[in-house]
Amino acid sequence: MNNSEKDGFYKLSWIQRIGFGSGDLAQNLIYQTIGMYLLLFYTNVFGLSPASAALMFLVVRLVDVLWDPLVGTFVDKHSPRFGKYRSYLVLGGIPLSGFAILCFYDGFSGSLLYAYITYVGMSMCYTLVNVPYGALNASLTRDTNEITVLTSVRMFMANLGGLAVAYGVPKIVSWLSPDGKTNTTADATAWCITMTCFALAGMLLLIFCFSQTKERVVMDKKETSKVKVSDLWTEFVRNKPLRVLAFFFITAFAMMAIGNSAGSYYMIYNVNGTSDQMADFMALGSIPAFIFLPMVPAIKRAIGKKQMFYVFLTIAIIGMAILYVVSMVPALKSKIWIVYVAQFIKSTGVIVATGYMWALVPEVISYGEYTTGRRISGIVNALTGIFYKAGMALGGVVPGLVLAFVHFDKDNAVSQTPFAQQGILWLVCVIPAILLVLAMFIISRYDLDDDKIDEINAAIEARHSSREEPIIL
Secondary structure, three states, X not given: OOHHHHOOOOOOOXXXXXXXXXXXXXXXXXXXXXXXXXXXXXXXXHOOOHHHHHHHHHHHHHHHHHHHHHHHHHHHHOOOOOOOOOHHHHHOHHHHHHHHHXXXXXXXXXXXXXXXXXXXXXXXXXXXXXXXXXXXXHHHOOOHHHHHHHHHHHHHHHHHHHHHHHHHHHHHHHHHOXXXXXXXXXXXXXXXXXXXXXXXXXXXHHHHHHHXXXXXXXXXXXXXXXXXXXXXXXXXXXXXXHHHHHHXXXXXXXXXXXXXXXXHHHHHHHOOOOHHHHHHHHHOOOOHHHHHHHHHHHHHHHHOHHHHHHHHHHHHHHHHHHHHHHHHOHHHHOOHHHHHHHHHHHHHHHHHHHHHHHHHHHHHHHHHHHHHOOOOHXXXXXXXXXXXXXXXXXXXXXXXXXXXXXXXXXXXXXXXXXXXXHHHHXXXXXXXXXXXXXXXXXXXXXXXXXXXXXHHHHHHHHHHHHOOOOOOO
């Protein structure tokens, strides 16, 4: 081990990078299925009204606002036998898989109480995995370039999970369904079997992630006893980069969740696509990751992190504009290849911008440690988790409310009124584009460049060696 590694600037092997990334692959196999298809399942298969589903998504996110900081505080204060953060990949991963399966179980069809219990349980278990997993990222190394590579690998794996969900779920469900569809009550058993397969695969991958990771940069044990829930608010107030990132999270995830949950409706009712075409469309939401994410380190070096955000968020807006025009012009609607191209363009921008934002989390954690002397990774990830969940809440609430407003007919598996089709178009194109413009303004306020982060990390390690007091920026 060289001196820089002794100082916390660790270089990970490729099996360690892939092992860490498999944790996001696992979570995406489970949570992307929930995010992309649970609303469709609830309205068309399980039998809930869009308004009831929207209210439930909002209530569950309010539960998360209370639950996430409790989890963040708990993981920062405690050090389980098998790892401070990685232990929860198994402790939370097993019940997460179970609740995910129950969310798609139709044995209590139409029961709003059952939907609440299973969805709340799934969301709480997801937090129990996701918050420690996010903190694990910042505990592996301080090296800025290594974190960029690690994040690129993580996002590559995450989008591999997204691709498996986007392409595989409609295919498997339609193959298992007696009517060959995905949006009727006859498809209930097919949905449950499909979710079972993805949930079990996710659980095994979380176990693999546990086996390949090790915390190296963590808070001193004597500091863990001082961590409390109120640190979440304190850190939010005094850490400007964290505030910027938190607000970027809520807009970015709201944009993704709204677009993803409405994508299946768009293909069924606006483009009149088949189950195979819907699978192709949803898969194109992840395919650009395998082309562009490996380029992220080079792109960032060439144009800088802020410019990279601006460029790719603009690309996403262009793709959304094309999707809107295609659906509005009858002559273009039948040309499915144009829909695919537009989805590819949109997804390219979204994937690069939202993928790299995870590399900023270790930066704001280091900034907080530099200014306060405490590396409260769990608290920071709980805070970003709250805003992430808030974005996901909008992704669940807004589509449900819009569908209710435009009088979406959940019993019609073939067509909708022009007003309902327009509402679906708002969800796929208009609202996400507005959120992307807001995201560009928010990220413009982020002022931690790579040189400053390198200086901060070097100062922290020097302080650890000399036991200096924290320096306030």
